[in-house]
Amino acid sequence: MVQSAKPVSPIWCPGCGDFGVLAAVKRAAAELKIPTHELVLVGGIGCSGSIHNFLEINGIHALHGRLLAQAVGVKLANPGLTVIAAGGDGDGYAIGMGHFIHAFKKNASILYIVMNNETYGLTKGQASPTSQIGFEGNVEPPFHSILTALSIPAPNFIARTFSGDPKTMTAILAEAIRFNREGRGFAFVEDLSPCVTYNDTYKLWREKVLDVSKVPDYDPTDRKKMFRICLETTEQGRIPIGVMHRPKEAGRDGLETKLVGERKGPVRTDISLASNLEAYQKLLAGLS
Amino acid sequence: MTTPAARTTPIAEATGPTEPRAPMELSDLSVMIGGQGGDGTLTVSDLLGRYFRKQGLYVYTSRNVLSRIRGGHADASVRASHDPVAAVKSQVDVLVAFDNEAVEMGRAELENHGFIIYDSTTFHSDLPNSAGFPFATLVGGPLGQPIFKNTAAYGALSVLLGFDVESTRSVIQERFKRRGGEALEKNLKALEIGRHAALEAAGVPNRFSVVSGDAHDQILTTGNQAVALGFVVGGGRFFAGYPITPATEIMEYLQRYLPAFDGVVRQAEDELAAINMVIGASYAGARVMTSTSGPGLSLMTEGIGHAATAEIPIVVADCQRVGPSTGQPTRNEQSDLSHLANLGHGEYPRFIIAPSTPVDCFELTVDALNLAERWRVPVILLLDQALCQNTSTSARFDLSKAHLDRGKRLTPEAVAALQQYKVYELTEDGVSAVAPPGTPGVWSEVTGNEHDEWGHVSVNPANRVRMMKKRMEKMVKARNDLPPSRLFGPPDAKIGFIGFGGTSGPIVEAMQLLHARGVPTRYLQARTLYPVPAHELEPFLQSVDVAYVVEHNYTGQFARLVRETLPWHHAKLRSILKYDGYTFRAPQIVAEVKEVA
Numbered sequence: 001m002v003q004s005a006k007p008v009s010p011i012w013c014p015g016c017g018d019f020g021v022l023a024a025v026k027r028a029a030a031e032l033k034i035p036t037h038e039l040v041l042v043g044g045i046g047c048s049g050s051i052h053n054f055l056e057i058n059g060i061h062a063l064h065g066r067l068l069a070q071a072v073g074v075k076l077a078n079p080g081l082t083v084i085a086a087g088g089d090g091d092g093y094a095i096g097m098g099h100f101i102h103a104f105k106k107n108a109s110i111l112y113i114v115m116n117n118e119t120y121g122l123t124k125g126q127a128s129p130t131s132q133i134g135f136e137g138n139v140e141p142p143f144h145s146i147l148t149a150l151s152i153p154a155p156n157f158i159a160r161t162f163s164g165d166p167k168t169m170t171a172i173l174a175e176a177i178r179f180n181r182e183g184r185g186f187a188f189v190e191d192l193s194p195c196v197t198y199n200d201t202y203k204l205w206r207e208k209v210l211d212v213s214k215v216p217d218y219d220p221t222d223r224k225k226m227f228r229i230c231l232e233t234t235e236q237g238r239i240p241i242g243v244m245h246r247p248k249e250a251g252r253d254g255l256e257t258k259l260v261g262e263r264k265g266p267v268r269t270d271i272s273l274a275s276n277l278e279a280y281q282k283l284l285a286g287l288s
Numbered sequence: 289m290t291t292p293a294a295r296t297t298p299i300a301e302a303t304g305p306t307e308p309r310a311p312m313e314l315s316d317l318s319v320m321i322g323g324q325g326g327d328g329t330l331t332v333s334d335l336l337g338r339y340f341r342k343q344g345l346y347v348y349t350s351r352n353v354l355s356r357i358r359g360g361h362a363d364a365s366v367r368a369s370h371d372p373v374a375a376v377k378s379q380v381d382v383l384v385a386f387d388n389e390a391v392e393m394g395r396a397e398l399e400n401h402g403f404i405i406y407d408s409t410t411f412h413s414d415l416p417n418s419a420g421f422p423f424a425t426l427v428g429g430p431l432g433q434p435i436f437k438n439t440a441a442y443g444a445l446s447v448l449l450g451f452d453v454e455s456t457r458s459v460i461q462e463r464f465k466r467r468g469g470e471a472l473e474k475n476l477k478a479l480e481i482g483r484h485a486a487l488e489a490a491g492v493p494n495r496f497s498v499v500s501g502d503a504h505d506q507i508l509t510t511g512n513q514a515v516a517l518g519f520v521v522g523g524g525r526f527f528a529g530y531p532i533t534p535a536t537e538i539m540e541y542l543q544r545y546l547p548a549f550d551g552v553v554r555q556a557e558d559e560l561a562a563i564n565m566v567i568g569a570s571y572a573g574a575r576v577m578t579s580t581s582g583p584g585l586s587l588m589t590e591g592i593g594h595a596a597t598a599e600i601p602i603v604v605a606d607c608q609r610v611g612p613s614t615g616q617p618t619r620n621e622q623s624d625l626s627h628l629a630n631l632g633h634g635e636y637p638r639f640i641i642a643p644s645t646p647v648d649c650f651e652l653t654v655d656a657l658n659l660a661e662r663w664r665v666p667v668i669l670l671l672d673q674a675l676c677q678n679t680s681t682s683a684r685f686d687l688s689k690a691h692l693d694r695g696k697r698l699t700p701e702a703v704a705a706l707q708q709y710k711v712y713e714l715t716e717d718g719v720s721a722v723a724p725p726g727t728p729g730v731w732s733e734v735t736g737n738e739h740d741e742w743g744h745v746s747v748n749p750a751n752r753v754r755m756m757k758k759r760m761e762k763m764v765k766a767r768n769d770l771p772p773s774r775l776f777g778p779p780d781a782k783i784g785f786i787g788f789g790g791t792s793g794p795i796v797e798a799m800q801l802l803h804a805r806g807v808p809t810r811y812l813q814a815r816t817l818y819p820v821p822a823h824e825l826e827p828f829l830q831s832v833d834v835a836y837v838v839e840h841n842y843t844g845q846f847a848r849l850v851r852e853t854l855p856w857h858h859a860k861l862r863s864i865l866k867y868d869g870y871t872f873r874a875p876q877i878v879a880e881v882k883e884v885a
Contacts, residue, residue, distance in 0.1 A: 004709050037727060060735070061745075073571075098557055265550060273692060
């Protein structure tokens with residue numbers, strides 16, 4: 001057995017919501033029996049983005065806000081890999097917002113976990129795009145990732161979990177990764193992950209979360225209905241959690257399927273001159 | 289717009305000598321075609337380029353368009369020569385004008401013997417040596433649309449220049465065969481309309497004749513196309529980019545070429561995404577590239593530094609245009625060099641290599657892919673608008689010269705023999721052996737944070753020093769691996785030129801002009817700009833009394849780098865600079881050489 005990089009101890013504060021995600025990712029990967037060498041985790045910048053350091057995994061630490069672009073690049077280059085991108089709410093919804101929106105549209109079969117703590121923890125507690133009005137002088141209304149996600153008409157898997165409920169989180173992450181591995185497209189899971197130091201919301205969120213699957217009429221294949229449910233529960237001061245969108249058709253709609261499909265793709269294809277010589281000669285002969 | 293009736297308008301209004309005369313033979317001619325954007329000036333230039341190439345001539349075409357889809361003055365020029373050329377000719381032999389603005393703009397550059405063919409549909413010119421034909425009206429009647437006026441103008445030109453009729457037609461067939469049917473038929477008719485009008489005009493038929501040449505095994509291509517082909521042959525299989533003039537064609541060619549080779553091309557949402565997508569794909573093990581121009585390069589700067597520190601190989605083609613900000617998107621400049629040499633915050637290695645011809649573009653793109661993987665360093669392929677978009681004849685690209693070197697990439701078999709897999713292992717040459725994710729039995733941590741050999745984040749000062757040296761010293765250790773400079777001219781010449789990229793064509797032509805005046809000069813064409821090739825510049829600068837560094841920028845960016853690297857040659861270095869958006873014409877360089885009385 002070759003010795004590879006060993007996980008290091010988390011840098012997180014005791015009680016951090018991100019521990020829940022770390023445990024759930026481990027359990028989901030084990031449950032799906034994904035070989036370690038086929039797992040790639042692209043981390044963002046911030047406390048949550050360091051998660052790859054604490055796992056036995058192919059970890060790549062991206063630039064702030066750019067983890068989705070890198071994760072899509074990994075997946076399109078080698079669709080055989082299972083690719084998870086993980087970062088925080090500042091990383092994804094502020095500096096990375098452009099890539100966030102486009103990730104739904106691109107629909108590459110990768111999982112994006114946003115650990116939302118409604119603050120910039122690593123830089124010591126500034127307001128983030130999801131902060132409530134009044135938090136650290138914040139006057140802007142919080143960004144609602146789930147409503148945004150639901151507004152983009154693409155066959156994505158969309159869910160929200162809560163670090164206070166690790167069991168449901170593991171089940172949802174496992175479903176999301178399975179969704180990816182079936183080549184069905186982009187999976188977005190926002191985890192409500194309290195920052196015990198700068199925004200300890202465990203108690204508040206435990207009171208406010210509402211499992212949408214308990215709502216009468218719940219149908220995650222019906223985008224319109226789920227948008228209404230999420231909007232109404234939010235307006236009622238509750239925080240909807242659970243699976244918000246699960247495409248009706250189990251089609252292989254992932255971007256990598258459209259671009260690579262059953263072919264080998266950029267990494268696995270043979271690029272040697274010898275085996276491509278005839279095709280290259282033909283290509284160059286076309287010049288006049 | 290008034291459209292004169294074809295019947296009442298004289299078919300030709302020619303002024304100038306009318307008595308029959310022997311054609312004037314041209315062995316190096318320039319045709320300029322001007323009009324409004326949308327008039328089809330580029331099509332005429334394309335047709336002429338194809339014709340001249342068929343005659344075995346060397347061809348160089350350039351375009352002067354505005355950053356808009358239609359309207360505004362646009363012109364194109366075609367140069368055809370018996371001898372190799374890679375620059376715009378300073379004077380124009382024939383001007384084709386679709387409006388009076390084109391006449392006004394072009395006449396200043398007209399040779400004494402120059403002749404103007406213009407579309408007299410909307411204006412009349414009293415200039416001597418000109419002939420007006422109402423092309424738009426002539427084609428508008430029989431073909432239903434005035435847009436074929438450009439092909440009619442090509443027909444008139446073919447008569448003026450004494451073209452072979454069959455070759456003139458076959459160029460039309462070649463150009464429009466893909467669109468086929470009606471388009472081809474109407475263009476052939478427009479050609480005949482233009483030809484017949486010109487044949488009846490006094491002083492026009494066979495006014496000139498063009499020599500034929502022996503450059504038959506040449507192709508007509510652009511730097512952008514050559515880069516795209518070099519990428520494919522170099523094993524590039526993942527490309528992401530964002531549309532930007534003058535780089536876009538690289539992406540467009542690859543969209544055509546790459547899918548057949550199992551490659552992927554993505555148009556990203558912005559340059560930040562493009563650079564990070566290629567970083568992700570390279571990390572996964574693909575050979576990658578992105579292409580951009582100034583504004584996009586600014587956005588990509590963040591990613592390039594990340595790739596250098598995380599030691600992920602990438603190639604970035606920078607098709608320079610006039611900057612800063614949006615600048616002049618369709619105009620030529622070489623002003624990104626200082627930015628690239630100092631690219632980004634912090635310190636990291638980078639190789640900047642600069643091709644000067646389509647063949648160079650092809651070969652150095654293959655080299656760039658090899659260098660990036662062998663040294664795990666970002667490689668910038670530095671191009672300029674003229675090189676990217678101007679069409680020129682070129683030798684066919686030689687596959688036998690190409691080779692692929694993936695450096696210390698670990699195969700699954702090599703991995704199995706390892707005791708431990710450290711992705712940033714310290715080695716003699718600073719390059720660590722890497723296995724792409726998915727290789728059975730191993731995994732790794734890759735990061736843009738400072739890290740130890742395992743890829744774990746580290747703030748240890750001794751480790752920081754080791755890792756900085758590992759990365760930075762690659763620029764020294766790779767020196768003999770980087771594309772060498774080229775030397776032109778006699779070694780004992782005491783006047784030197786230094787240049788790179790698109791200025792090479794004009795410099796070589798200026799040397800010929802100087803040689804004809806009895807002034808020997810030599811030229812060092814740098815193909816690696818950074819790290820500055822001191823080992824090549826030192827003997828060159830020792831050999832000359834004065835060296836003119838020829839660049840398209842205001843501050844003399846390469847001259848500054850050379851001075852900084854070889855300060856003891858400070859007194860010998862002079863700059864010849866041009867930053868008006870146009871490329872050098874050879875006489876402009878000659879005029880700057882003070883030693884020539």
